[in-house]
Amino acid sequence: MTDTADNAALSPQSGKPPLRIALAGLGTVGAGVIRLVEANADLIARRAGRPIKVSAVSARDRGKDRGVDLSPYAWEDDMTAMAARDDVDVVVELVGGSDGPALVLARNAIRHGKALVTANKAMIAHHGMALAKEAEAQGVAMRFEAAVAGGIPVIKGLREGAAANRVERLYGILNGTCNYILSTMEDTGRDFAEVLSEAQAKGYAEADPTFDIEGIDAAHKLSILSAIAFGAKIDFGSVDTQGISRILAADIAQADSLGYCIRLIGTAEADAGPDGTPGLFQRVAPHLVPFDNLLAHVDGPTNAVVVEGNFSGRLLFQGAGAGDGPTASAVVADLIDIARGMDTGFEADMAFSIPVDGLEDMAPAPAGHRLGRAYIRFLVADRPGVLAEITAAMRDAGVSIESLIQKGQASKDGAVIVAIVTHEVPEAAVAKALTLLEGSPSLVGQPLVMQILGA
Amino acid sequence: MTDTADNAALSPQSGKPPLRIALAGLGTVGAGVIRLVEANADLIARRAGRPIKVSAVSARDRGKDRGVDLSPYAWEDDMTAMAARDDVDVVVELVGGSDGPALVLARNAIRHGKALVTANKAMIAHHGMALAKEAEAQGVAMRFEAAVAGGIPVIKGLREGAAANRVERLYGILNGTCNYILSTMEDTGRDFAEVLSEAQAKGYAEADPTFDIEGIDAAHKLSILSAIAFGAKIDFGSVDTQGISRILAADIAQADSLGYCIRLIGTAEADAGPDGTPGLFQRVAPHLVPFDNLLAHVDGPTNAVVVEGNFSGRLLFQGAGAGDGPTASAVVADLIDIARGMDTGFEADMAFSIPVDGLEDMAPAPAGHRLGRAYIRFLVADRPGVLAEITAAMRDAGVSIESLIQKGQASKDGAVIVAIVTHEVPEAAVAKALTLLEGSPSLVGQPLVMQILGA
Numbered sequence: 001m002t003d004t005a006d007n008a009a010l011s012p013q014s015g016k017p018p019l020r021i022a023l024a025g026l027g028t029v030g031a032g033v034i035r036l037v038e039a040n041a042d043l044i045a046r047r048a049g050r051p052i053k054v055s056a057v058s059a060r061d062r063g064k065d066r067g068v069d070l071s072p073y074a075w076e077d078d079m080t081a082m083a084a085r086d087d088v089d090v091v092v093e094l095v096g097g098s099d100g101p102a103l104v105l106a107r108n109a110i111r112h113g114k115a116l117v118t119a120n121k122a123m124i125a126h127h128g129m130a131l132a133k134e135a136e137a138q139g140v141a142m143r144f145e146a147a148v149a150g151g152i153p154v155i156k157g158l159r160e161g162a163a164a165n166r167v168e169r170l171y172g173i174l175n176g177t178c179n180y181i182l183s184t185m186e187d188t189g190r191d192f193a194e195v196l197s198e199a200q201a202k203g204y205a206e207a208d209p210t211f212d213i214e215g216i217d218a219a220h221k222l223s224i225l226s227a228i229a230f231g232a233k234i235d236f237g238s239v240d241t242q243g244i245s246r247i248l249a250a251d252i253a254q255a256d257s258l259g260y261c262i263r264l265i266g267t268a269e270a271d272a273g274p275d276g277t278p279g280l281f282q283r284v285a286p287h288l289v290p291f292d293n294l295l296a297h298v299d300g301p302t303n304a305v306v307v308e309g310n311f312s313g314r315l316l317f318q319g320a321g322a323g324d325g326p327t328a329s330a331v332v333a334d335l336i337d338i339a340r341g342m343d344t345g346f347e348a349d350m351a352f353s354i355p356v357d358g359l360e361d362m363a364p365a366p367a368g369h370r371l372g373r374a375y376i377r378f379l380v381a382d383r384p385g386v387l388a389e390i391t392a393a394m395r396d397a398g399v400s401i402e403s404l405i406q407k408g409q410a411s412k413d414g415a416v417i418v419a420i421v422t423h424e425v426p427e428a429a430v431a432k433a434l435t436l437l438e439g440s441p442s443l444v445g446q447p448l449v450m451q452i453l454g455a
Numbered sequence: 456m457t458d459t460a461d462n463a464a465l466s467p468q469s470g471k472p473p474l475r476i477a478l479a480g481l482g483t484v485g486a487g488v489i490r491l492v493e494a495n496a497d498l499i500a501r502r503a504g505r506p507i508k509v510s511a512v513s514a515r516d517r518g519k520d521r522g523v524d525l526s527p528y529a530w531e532d533d534m535t536a537m538a539a540r541d542d543v544d545v546v547v548e549l550v551g552g553s554d555g556p557a558l559v560l561a562r563n564a565i566r567h568g569k570a571l572v573t574a575n576k577a578m579i580a581h582h583g584m585a586l587a588k589e590a591e592a593q594g595v596a597m598r599f600e601a602a603v604a605g606g607i608p609v610i611k612g613l614r615e616g617a618a619a620n621r622v623e624r625l626y627g628i629l630n631g632t633c634n635y636i637l638s639t640m641e642d643t644g645r646d647f648a649e650v651l652s653e654a655q656a657k658g659y660a661e662a663d664p665t666f667d668i669e670g671i672d673a674a675h676k677l678s679i680l681s682a683i684a685f686g687a688k689i690d691f692g693s694v695d696t697q698g699i700s701r702i703l704a705a706d707i708a709q710a711d712s713l714g715y716c717i718r719l720i721g722t723a724e725a726d727a728g729p730d731g732t733p734g735l736f737q738r739v740a741p742h743l744v745p746f747d748n749l750l751a752h753v754d755g756p757t758n759a760v761v762v763e764g765n766f767s768g769r770l771l772f773q774g775a776g777a778g779d780g781p782t783a784s785a786v787v788a789d790l791i792d793i794a795r796g797m798d799t800g801f802e803a804d805m806a807f808s809i810p811v812d813g814l815e816d817m818a819p820a821p822a823g824h825r826l827g828r829a830y831i832r833f834l835v836a837d838r839p840g841v842l843a844e845i846t847a848a849m850r851d852a853g854v855s856i857e858s859l860i861q862k863g864q865a866s867k868d869g870a871v872i873v874a875i876v877t878h879e880v881p882e883a884a885v886a887k888a889l890t891l892l893e894g895s896p897s898l899v900g901q902p903l904v905m906q907i908l909g910a
Contacts, residue, residue, distance in 0.1 A: 032766070036619060036766050039621075039765070039766075040619060040620065040621055040765070040766070043621055043686065044618075044619060046686060046809050046813055047618045047686070047808050047809055048618075145616075151764075151766070151767040151768060151770065152616075152770060153611075153612050153615070153616025153617065153770070156608075156611065156612070156615060156616050157608050157611070157612065157616070160608070160611060160615075160788060160791070160792060161600075161607075161608025161611050161612070161788055162608065162784065162788070163499075163502045163503075163787075163788050163791045163792075164491060164495060164499060164783070164784050164786075164787035164788050164790075164791060165495065165784055166495055166498055231498065231501060231502070294752075294773070297749075297752055304771075309606075309784060310494070310495070310780075311487070311491050311494075311495070311606070311780040311781065311783055311784040311787075312606040312774065312775070312780065312781050312784035312785075313606060313774060313775045313778070313780060313781050314774060314775070315606065315607060315608070315772075315773070315774040316759075316771065316772070316773035316774060317770075317771070317772060318749070318770070318771035318773070319767065319768060319769060319770040319771060320767070320768040320769070323768070325765075325766040325767065325768060326766065326767050326768050328619070328766055329617065329619050329620055329764060329766040329767035330767075331619075332618075332619035332766075333615060333616055333617070333618050333619050335619075336615070336618045336619060337615060337618075340805070341796070350795070353502050354501050354502055358501055
């Protein structure tokens with residue numbers, strides 16, 4: 001703790017000086033953090049054992065109205081300068097972006113011996129290992145509860161609450177935008193593009209929605225959760241990532257009639273590959289979720305994570321996946337943890353539950369040998385022989401069919417929908433069947449394959 | 456850390472000595488803890504920064520086969536003696552019972568400067584404040600994650616994950632036995648007594664099920680959660696507690712037809728009473744839960760807790776509420792926390808998030824002024840004029856009726872069921888209506904009132 005005038009303002013309760021923070025990035029989350037530390041100041045001081053005090057703030061545009069009074073706080077035009085301030089114990093990075101100013105600030109904060117709290121999933125997914133290693137070397141805390149699943153304390157749940165368990169599988173709904181779009185398509189029967197536009201208008205989707213709808217945001221979060229759950233180094237690059245933009249209203253109707261809803265699911269599992277090599281399987285993709293699964297009732301911009309531990313059994317964490325209030329709640333929870341413990345250095349090695357050098361380098365597990373049931377949707381020309389061609393390919397690839405539904409006209413160009421649900425087969429067999437069908441004049445466009453989420 | 460021969464066995468990773476525990480009580484949970492620390496030993500050592508090692512065990516019957524090999528561990532006939540052992544850092548109390556040997560052991564452990572980990576909800580509900588105060592004075596940790604909701608890290612979720620929030624309401628399903636009975640009655644249409652017998656045969660209910668079915672166990676847990684959520688002293692005595700034994704198969708059918716299931720819900724809310732006095736309302740009672748509520752899909756012996764924070768919004772924690780594996784998972788999570796931090800004394804004041812002297816004495820809030828919709832079920836004699844009598848009493852008490860259903864014959868003595876759902880009214884008005892009907896020859900037995908869980 002640096003010795004400054006602030007130390008005069010000791011907490012009446014504990015005699016400890018306030019925890020002093022610098023806040024970089026004053027978007028909705030940054031403004032939310034300021035509102036929260038002001039609104040709940042007394043309660044936070046009681047729980048943290050000392051007040052949490054904003055010393056300085058920084059953002060691109062000083063003049064912008066953010067609905068909060070910034071005049072009590074020092075303003076820094078150069079956010080990196082905050083890392084060097086004597087009146088700052090923790091730098092809160094809410095700028096966003098995997099590299100650039102956020103990363104420069106994060107590194108500088110740690111190098112100056114400040115604790116780092118961030119909501120930046122992209123930065124942690126790409127640079128989390130390097131940052132955690134620097135934080136360990138400096139003996140400062142690095143925390144990122146707000147980077148995954150908004151206000152849900154799932155990182156704490158994994159890192160501490162489920163710490164006694166070997167995690168067998170982890171899966172969840174990690175992107176509120178996709179979940180809002182899919183559950184709205186389900187409720188209204190409308191098409192993807194239309195619902196996306198509406199989500200953009202309502203502020204549930206960004207103007208450039210690529211990171212969300214292509215599954216990249218969920219993959220960032222999944223790779224962070226995987227590292228903690230499996231004691232492995234973050235491996236964002238190995239997440240098999242598919243988005244939701246190819247899903248048709250007809251897929252949702254079809255799934256519904258079979259007893260499923262469609263959700264973008266991130267799933268991670270320790271998996272001995274076909275040759276027995278231990279590895280880690282990570283995937284973000286739309287899945288068919290049986291109505292009796294815990295995740296089937298997660299609608300709107302909600303997030304939910306299921307952790308299957310070898311002693312705990314199945315744990316579900318659910319709540320708001322984004323928004324200023326929930327995200328600020330997670331940021332300030334991290335600050336309270338640091339306020340409770342930072343003088344002792346206790347927090348320093350805890351970013352990923354295990355010090356970085358103790359995290360395993362787990363090889364990415366391939367998907368081909370994985371057994372599962374799949375939903376395969378074809379758009380086909382409406383002419384005789386198409387079904388025979390498809391079912392022959394399935395037979396030749398060893399894919400056993402549980403049900404096949406051919407529906408009437410689906411699109412203006414006269415294509416019709418054929419949807420197949422397979423029995424449990426290796427994913428490679430499904431891939432082989434599609435290879436056999438490649439180039440067939442019967443098919444209109446690429447088939448869409450979605451796995452059915454297993455119990 | 457006491458200086459003993461064990462310090463020679465340093466953890467290769469951190470150089471820290473093992474955390475040494477004494478285990479009192481070797482029922483299913485105690486045996487589960489031993490299985491867990493053995494099965495996941497490597498992983499626990501990686502996450503805790505040092506091994507967790509059982510030094511001594513104690514139980515009533517040394518000879519009993521518990522499916523685990525106890526020979527590596529010192530046996531104490533007198534469990535209290537474990538508190539004084541030099542080779543013990545933490546006493547794990549799994550004996551049960553609010554007083555008696557469990558309490559003697561807990562006090563002795565703390566007085567000897569040992570950390571205390573317990574799964575004993577009754578002891579914490581009755582003596583948690585006194586024990587936490589002694590633990591603070593001694594500077595030792597006291598933890599009880601396993602006392603509430605089995606393997607679900609909900610105490611951690613409240614105390615740390617949601618720490619930044621003013622909790623507005625907390626509610627949940629806190630007793631797996633009741634939830635199993637109610638969801639089985641729902642699935643099978645059978646009566647309470649029959650399903651209870653089956654639950655006893657399957658081991659989901661005790662031979663003496665009173666604590667479970669009368670809501671006392673859930674009230675223990677609720678009072679513990681309330682203290683943490685609202686920063687208040689535990690006040691188990693003020694929990695308005697009703698059980699599930701009066702619920703008929705017909706109530707469940709009736710609720711179902713109206714769009715509700717019936718669940719035993721513990722609910723706590725900071726509540727300014729009718730005169731504006733701040734207070735804490737705590738109740739355990741069967742409620743009608745709308746099908747679209749998060750808790751309506753919680754079936755079988757599962758527990759679930761919803762925390763509504765003023766910034767986080769609604770957080771849901773769900774999982775197995777009992778059983779050896781889940782409960783052991785919570786016990787060992789507490790041990791890992793202590794292993795990570797106990798050398799620093801950081802854990803000492805954290806039992807209830809705020810030191811005991813900082814917890815508020817919140818007055819119990821009365822129920823009468825609380826607004827809600829209620830389900831009132833009468834058993835009535837099948838004769839003319841009964842409905843007029845009931846509806847007149849409702850009118851005179853100011854209770855507005857949303858729906859009234861009279862069903863055919865319900866019991867062998869010719870009584871029929873009349874079920875009323877009220878509009879939103881003060882609870883006192885419902886009570887007054889029932890007072891007006893008291894002693895009426897039309898009524899067979901006491902009416903049953905259940906509140907409808909509000910959004």
